[in-house]
Amino acid sequence: xxxxxxxxxxxxxxxxxxxxxxxxxxxxxxxxxxxxxxxxxxxxxxxxxxxxxxxxxxxxxxxxxxxxxxxxxxxxxxxxxxxxxxxxxxxxxxxxxxxxxxxxxxxxxxxxxxxxxxxxxxxxxxxxxxxxxxxxxxxxxxxxxxxxxxxxxxxxxxxxxxxxxxxxxxxxxxxxxxxxxxxxxxxxxxxxxxxxxxxxxxxxxxxxxxxxxxxxxxxxxxxxxxxxxxxxxxxx
Numbered sequence: 001x002x003x004x005x006x007x008x009x010x011x012x013x014x015x016x017x018x019x020x021x022x023x024x025x026x027x028x029x030x031x032x033x034x035x036x037x038x039x040x041x042x043x044x045x046x047x048x049x050x051x052x053x054x055x056x057x058x059x060x061x062x063x064x065x066x067x068x069x070x071x072x073x074x075x076x077x078x079x080x081x082x083x084x085x086x087x088x089x090x091x092x093x094x095x096x097x098x099x100x101x102x103x104x105x106x107x108x109x110x111x112x113x114x115x116x117x118x119x120x121x122x123x124x125x126x127x128x129x130x131x132x133x134x135x136x137x138x139x140x141x142x143x144x145x146x147x148x149x150x151x152x153x154x155x156x157x158x159x160x161x162x163x164x165x166x167x168x169x170x171x172x173x174x175x176x177x178x179x180x181x182x183x184x185x186x187x188x189x190x191x192x193x194x195x196x197x198x199x200x201x202x203x204x205x206x207x208x209x210x211x212x213x214x215x216x217x218x219x220x221x222x223x224x225x226x227x228x229x230x231x232x233x234x235x236x
Contacts, residue, residue, distance in 0.1 A: 001030070002046045004039035004070055007141045007173035008032035010049070011149060011233065014166070018157035019234040028132050028232050031149050031170075033141035033180045034058070035082075039070040047079075052133035054082040055126050057144040059090055085126040087112060087119055087144050104186060106167065106204045109147045113219045120219050123148060128228040139181040142170040150208055151215060155226055156233040160209035164202040171198055 001008045012026030019025065027050050035054060038046065056063065063084065089095060095115050099108040113120040127136060127148070138144035146167045153163045174180065175189040189197070208215060216226055 002032075002038060002049070003042035003044075004037055005032055005042050005046075006037070006177055007170050009169070011153065011166075014153060014158045014162055016157035016234060018230065020236070024153070024156055024158065024233040025235070028134065029127070029152065030135045031141055031145050032135060032137045033145075033174070034062075034139050035135065035137055036065050036069045037180065038072065040072055040076060042070075043072060043076045043080075046135065050133035051080055051135055052131040054080055054135045054137065055123065055130060056082055056084050057087050057123060057136065057138040057148060058084070059086045059088055060084060062139060083126045083130065085123040087116070087123050087138075087147065089116055089119060092116065104143055104184065106143075106146065106150075106201050106208065108143075109150070109204075109208055110215070110218075112147065113215060117219045120148075121221060124151070124219065124221055124225060124229060127152070128225055128232070132232070140170075140174045140177075140184065140186075141180070142167075142174050142186075146170055146205075150205060151212065152229060152233060154209040154212035155216065156230050158209075160206040163209040164205040167205045168198045168202060171201075 001010070008030060010026050011029045011031060012024050014024045015022060016024055030049065035056070092115065095112070098111050098115065102108045127134065136145055136148055149166060150163050153166065154160070171186070172194055175186055175194045178187045
């Protein structure tokens with residue numbers, strides 16, 4: 001979608017009965033991997049899309065340019081406000097013990113908002129408070145971004161199977177990609193491994209999407225916040 005930016009896409013165009021158009025709205029929320037992968041041309045592409053703000057789901061120590069990242073002028077980076085709204089506290093003992101072995105699987109999502117509901121609530125609030133033209137990203141744009149995208153889409157009335165397909169699209173996009181995060185086993189996967197993974201994890205994503213009311217209750221998101229998030233993807 002944007003130059004240098006694998007696994008980026010608009011969350012618009014997905015079917016939902018909650019929108020007058022019959023689908024989620026384009027130009028409201030995009031999902032992607034670490035923004036440091038964007039080239040100068042990629043930032044221009046993003047601004048052409050309507051990029052007005054970024055919500056970064058990573059922990060503070062993950063943020064920053066790495067060797068091999070494109071060189072981008074500081075004034076380009078400063079033009080778009082960034083809110084750091086991590087979904088994880090990697091120093092939390094229970095989170096480390098429970099989630100670290102499964103951080104590349106949607107199996108950890110429910111544990112994340114059970115153990116650290118205040119962080120996920122803070123992320124969702126940051127998204128609700130942001131202007132339209134929002135990029136939500138983590139490192140690969142697959143796991144944390146997949147979790148938040150699943151909540152947003154399910155809350156907007158997108159069917160569980162479609163939510164699972166959106167997650168699967170990111171798994172396929174990032175398999176074999178080595179630029180986003182060190183020690184990601186999926187960076188070495190081929191087609192067979194990806195297909196097996198999606199077959200195993202799609203039911204987990206569908207279960208989360210089908211039980212989205214319980215997820216928001218555990219997170220502590222009230223009806224007003226849910227309506228704001230839903231309206232972002234469904235209203236004119």
